[in-house]
Amino acid sequence: MNSTNKNEHTHPTPTNGQWKTFGSFVQKEFYHITRDQTTLALLLILPVLLMILFGFSINTEVKNSQIAIYDPSNDVATRGIIEKIKASDYFTVVRMLNNPAEIEKQFLKDDLKMVVIFSDHFYENMQRTGKAQIELLTDGTDPNSAMTVVSYASNIIGLYQQDLFKIQQIPFEITPSVKLMYNPELKGPYFFVPGILGMILMIICSMMTSISIAREKEFGTMEVLLVSPFKPMYIILSKTIPYFVISLVNLATMLLLSVFMLKVPIAGSLFWLVTFSILFIFLSLSLGLLVSSIANSQLQALLFSGMVLVIPVVMLSGMIFPIENMPAFFQWFSKLIPATWYITGVKKIMIKGLGFTSILPELGVLISMTILLIGISWKTFKYHLE
Amino acid sequence: MNKRNKNIKDIVNPNQLLSRFNPRGFGALKFLLEKEFKQILRNKFLIRVIIFLPLIALSLLPMVANFEIKNNNLAVIDNDHSPSSSLFIRKIVSSGHFHLVSVRQNYNDALNDIEQDRADVILEIPAFFEKDLMTTYSAQVNVTANAVNAVKGALGSGYLMQIIHNFSNDLRSRFMAGNSKIQTPAFEIVPRYDFNPYLEYKFSMIPAIIMMILGMISGFLPALNIVGEKEKGTIEQMNVTPVGRFPVILSKLIPYWIIGFIVLTICFIVVWIIYDMVSVGGYLEIYLFATVFVLAFSGLGLIISNYANTIQQAMYLMFFFVINFIFLSGLYTPISSTPEWVQTMSLFSPLRYMIEALRSIYLKGSHFGDLWTKFAALVGFAVFFNLWAILSYRKKA
Amino acid sequence: MENVIEVNNLTKKFGSFTAVDHISFEVKQGEIFGFLGANGAGKTTAMRMLCGLLPSTSGKGLVAGYDINTQSEQVKRNIGYMSQKFALYEDLKVWENIRLYGGIYGVPEPQIVSKTNDLLKRLGFENERNTLVNSLPLGWKQKLAFSVAIFHEPKIVFLDEPTGGVDPITRRKFWELIYEATDRGITVFVTTHYMDEAEYCDRVSMMVDGHIEALDTPKNLKQMFHADTMNEVFQKLARKAQRSDS
Numbered sequence A: 001m002n003s004t005n006k007n008e009h010t011h012p013t014p015t016n017g018q019w020k021t022f023g024s025f026v027q028k029e030f031y032h033i034t035r036d037q038t039t040l041a042l043l044l045i046l047p048v049l050l051m052i053l054f055g056f057s058i059n060t061e062v063k064n065s066q067i068a069i070y071d072p073s074n075d076v077a078t079r080g081i082i083e084k085i086k087a088s089d090y091f092t093v094v095r096m097l098n099n100p101a102e103i104e105k106q107f108l109k110d111d112l113k114m115v116v117i118f119s120d121h122f123y124e125n126m127q128r129t130g131k132a133q134i135e136l137l138t139d140g141t142d143p144n145s146a147m148t149v150v151s152y153a154s155n156i157i158g159l160y161q162q163d164l165f166k167i168q169q170i171p172f173e174i175t176p177s178v179k180l181m182y183n184p185e186l187k188g189p190y191f192f193v194p195g196i197l198g199m200i201l202m203i204i205c206s207m208m209t210s211i212s213i214a215r216e217k218e219f220g221t222m223e224v225l226l227v228s229p230f231k232p233m234y235i236i237l238s239k240t241i242p243y244f245v246i247s248l249v250n251l252a253t254m255l256l257l258s259v260f261m262l263k264v265p266i267a268g269s270l271f272w273l274v275t276f277s278i279l280f281i282f283l284s285l286s287l288g289l290l291v292s293s294i295a296n297s298q299l300q301a302l303l304f305s306g307m308v309l310v311i312p313v314v315m316l317s318g319m320i321f322p323i324e325n326m327p328a329f330f331q332w333f334s335k336l337i338p339a340t341w342y343i344t345g346v347k348k349i350m351i352k353g354l355g356f357t358s359i360l361p362e363l364g365v366l367i368s369m370t371i372l373l374i375g376i377s378w379k380t381f382k383y384h385l386e
Numbered sequence B: 001m002n003k004r005n006k007n008i009k010d011i012v013n014p015n016q017l018l019s020r021f022n023p024r025g026f027g028a029l030k031f032l033l034e035k036e037f038k039q040i041l042r043n044k045f046l047i048r049v050i051i052f053l054p055l056i057a058l059s060l061l062p063m064v065a066n067f068e069i070k071n072n073n074l075a076v077i078d079n080d081h082s083p084s085s086s087l088f089i090r091k092i093v094s095s096g097h098f099h100l101v102s103v104r105q106n107y108n109d110a111l112n113d114i115e116q117d118r119a120d121v122i123l124e125i126p127a128f129f130e131k132d133l134m135t136t137y138s139a140q141v142n143v144t145a146n147a148v149n150a151v152k153g154a155l156g157s158g159y160l161m162q163i164i165h166n167f168s169n170d171l172r173s174r175f176m177a178g179n180s181k182i183q184t185p186a187f188e189i190v191p192r193y194d195f196n197p198y199l200e201y202k203f204s205m206i207p208a209i210i211m212m213i214l215g216m217i218s219g220f221l222p223a224l225n226i227v228g229e230k231e232k233g234t235i236e237q238m239n240v241t242p243v244g245r246f247p248v249i250l251s252k253l254i255p256y257w258i259i260g261f262i263v264l265t266i267c268f269i270v271v272w273i274i275y276d277m278v279s280v281g282g283y284l285e286i287y288l289f290a291t292v293f294v295l296a297f298s299g300l301g302l303i304i305s306n307y308a309n310t311i312q313q314a315m316y317l318m319f320f321f322v323i324n325f326i327f328l329s330g331l332y333t334p335i336s337s338t339p340e341w342v343q344t345m346s347l348f349s350p351l352r353y354m355i356e357a358l359r360s361i362y363l364k365g366s367h368f369g370d371l372w373t374k375f376a377a378l379v380g381f382a383v384f385f386n387l388w389a390i391l392s393y394r395k396k397a
Numbered sequence C: 001m002e003n004v005i006e007v008n009n010l011t012k013k014f015g016s017f018t019a020v021d022h023i024s025f026e027v028k029q030g031e032i033f034g035f036l037g038a039n040g041a042g043k044t045t046a047m048r049m050l051c052g053l054l055p056s057t058s059g060k061g062l063v064a065g066y067d068i069n070t071q072s073e074q075v076k077r078n079i080g081y082m083s084q085k086f087a088l089y090e091d092l093k094v095w096e097n098i099r100l101y102g103g104i105y106g107v108p109e110p111q112i113v114s115k116t117n118d119l120l121k122r123l124g125f126e127n128e129r130n131t132l133v134n135s136l137p138l139g140w141k142q143k144l145a146f147s148v149a150i151f152h153e154p155k156i157v158f159l160d161e162p163t164g165g166v167d168p169i170t171r172r173k174f175w176e177l178i179y180e181a182t183d184r185g186i187t188v189f190v191t192t193h194y195m196d197e198a199e200y201c202d203r204v205s206m207m208v209d210g211h212i213e214a215l216d217t218p219k220n221l222k223q224m225f226h227a228d229t230m231n232e233v234f235q236k237l238a239r240k241a242q243r244s245d246s
Helices: A002-007 A016-035 A037-057 A076-087 A100-109 A122-127 A143-168 A189-219 A221-227 A232-261 A270-294 A298-316 A328-334 A338-351 A356-385 B002-008 B014-020 B027-042 B044-064 B083-094 B107-115 B129-136 B150-176 B201-232 B234-239 B245-275 B283-307 B311-327 B340-346 B350-364 B368-392 C043-050 C072-077 C094-104 C109-123 C138-149 C168-183 C218-224 C230-238
Strands: A065-070 A091-097 A114-118 A132-139 A173-181 B072-078 B098-104 B121-125 B138-146 B187-194 C003-014 C017-028 C032-037 C058-063 C079-082 C156-160 C187-192 C203-208 C211-216
Touching (some): A016 A037, A016 A232, A037 A189, A037 A232, A037 B311, A065 A076, A065 A100, A076 A091, A076 A114, A076 A122, A091 A100, A091 A143, A114 A143, A122 B187, A143 B150, A143 B201, A173 B150, A189 A270, A189 A298, A189 A338, A232 A356, A270 A298, A270 A338, A270 A356, A298 A328, A338 A356, B027 B044, B027 B245, B027 C094, B044 B201, B072 B083, B072 B107, B072 B150, B083 B098, B083 B129, B083 B150, B098 B107, B107 B138, B121 B150, B129 B138, B138 B150, B201 B245, B201 B283, B201 B311, B201 B350, B245 B368, B283 B311, B283 B350, B283 B368, B350 B368, C003 C043, C003 C187, C017 C043, C017 C187, C017 C203, C017 C211, C032 C043, C043 C156, C043 C187, C094 C109, C094 C138, C109 C138, C138 C156, C138 C168, C168 C187, C203 C218, C203 C230, C211 C218, C218 C230
Parallel strands (some): A065 A091, A065 A114, A173 B138, C032 C187, C032 C203, C079 C156, C156 C187
Antiparallel strands (some): A114 A132, C003 C017, C003 C058, C203 C211
């Protein structure tokens, strides 16, 4: 400490002695975090928990959807179609209705997804007039579920039609060959993993850092540190280093979970994925610093980082809700959120397996945002601390 | 000493008092409730939250929280350049499901559109498309869909297949018309969406958002209130008085229960004004469900406050439960399509029963008779949480 | 005079740490009993056991004739308590705080009204009746908290470092309130680490490392330890302490 004392005003950059002091500050921060075991556990378990929740509870597959059937025709064609539906894993036929009046009541109990309604004299009309009809009545109160169920049912009924046509040699048949890129098994987690990465890194880096700095301000220990001969900015920096390390641990945990538990492979280069993520961690840390320079109490820091950082990430970054569905203002606003760019970039490298050049735009935006944020938080800190 | 004697006359003998009044009972409740209401009415922040949270959440969230899959961006590679192929493309665009964003000369350019998220689906029409159709009566097209978002990928390619199928039917009826010898069997598939014919996402989101607001307010507020009293030391002052834990707990439950009703009413008014939506079913039934739901969440808040020592801990704990409940409520994905263990877990989310009940009553007009199992589940939660809250409330440290 | 507090070998352990170690003493009705000791000596723990806030590990205690372990609710009806932290509701007005605690202790409503008027007059707080407590100065808050703690005329009032953070003159005024209470027959049990306050007590116990090292009138204690002030007595006793400050 003595050697740093002399040099403090003449040297703007740390000398050897100052690096040593810096090291001891960092050590002190590590002690803080490892001793508060509740918070540490939270920091390490939260990512795992969110991975599990998102990975398994957000599932887009249709399985065992309960349906009812109203079949007034009961002929060879309708029986054939019903057999096909029953044979699939997607649907479980729970009720056969006998009375059209029953149809409308079916959804009121909320466990039924669809009613398949055949028209009268189905086979006869199918062969002669072409006016045979299958109505797929779904519960529109859950739109995506309704659309997905309809599309699965249409495909199954389409199979019956194909069988029929094969026998009868139908002309003008266009067969599409379909390729589902990046996610051929249509698994939900492919979409959510990049979003969770972005959200967790943002929460850990910005929210936790700003709260921990605000805590020192609240308890008055910050003032004690600030009157020490060490430069205030390095004290602040020393607080961010443990969170940087924790973020790296979280990043590793989440990537491992995603590959081995959720079976979402890293299609592109691991090196660039990690480099890109570290850039985002730097950016989040500087955001955390900015918040902590404004907030004076833990509650303020919590509310501020929650409202200004975490909620926009969850709502507007495209992590859960597709950006293209939002009104123009929100689409424009989402471009100002760093996580939006990070998530797009991670999707490109990790899911789509694209090369480094494809993320140049995202990289450029994130680098300029980081420089800007570090600049601003440096300035506000000087203003507030010195 | 004179003074002492004079004042002793004023002393009310505590034992005499006790015979008239039992402070463990509900006499004290009146005073405790008075106190809670005065504090709430003086708390400007709280009143702002009660009024503005529903207003802001209900006006912004339905715009943002939209999983609707309407606009599939389409990139086309037409290697045929024939009347049939351009008719085919027009047919696809006019279906309303696709938005044509680019026409490319080769597959790699189109693939780049997908890589850069400009396009969601590529349709490649091979050379000799028309010729094949006319000569061999069959043709092939290639469809490539970006399936990173699985729902979007599946629906996008699904729509395209339906349109292709319909296009085939059209061709058939055009070229085969009048040719009665080749009679083709045909039927049509008509999807119809009950209660929400245009599949507007906000219809299903709004009841869920209302319940999330209600759950948060009735869970977080009592928890923060009690933990706040712990931090200030006033709860200890309360614990050295003879007042029982039952009146104390009730004095925390009742105000937030009333606040819950106010918030719910504000929500319904906001929804009515902004979206012109009113309940199909009875409001009485909704409020009946809400009564029990709010009690359950407040009970949870009280349990948390009994175990947490600081506001920060209470926030984290509550956050943990709320996140879990939301994920297990079927809000994002139908419960029936989740793995079995998630389905079992979701039985323990009170939010699940409430969102299902509100969607059913509000959007479909279901009656109590249709939903009594959900009501019973909510009653179970309310009883369980509040019993636990009372039993875990310690007057001793 | 009868004993209102009787403590026999009362002990509290937290794990392997013995905060209060077999203490025994009696407090007589109407007495001002000073409970002194350095920070961490076990004063607050002992007091919390007597108030029924903390169960004891072993030993016996009677407060107002009731067993602190088995009849803590009866104990609570007969005591008043004022904690270290200032514990009135900051967001309630002066009269509302009085009314709340009066109501909780079961003072009938008409009496609450008349006694509130008397109390405010006696304290000279008539103009502050409708003031929110958080805007009162600390010394006033302490006076109010004490008056609220004895509003229901308990047999004993427990004061846990009631005058922390205020100047000697304000402390002196606070003690005038304590004397008034004892004039009305209320027993006062007070912890403090201000030695000038120890001089005001009828009897004083000195706690060191969970034990009671000395218990007598301030006058006798000074004689016994050949000291001029209670502060010296305290210094001599505190030197033995093994536990560091808090």
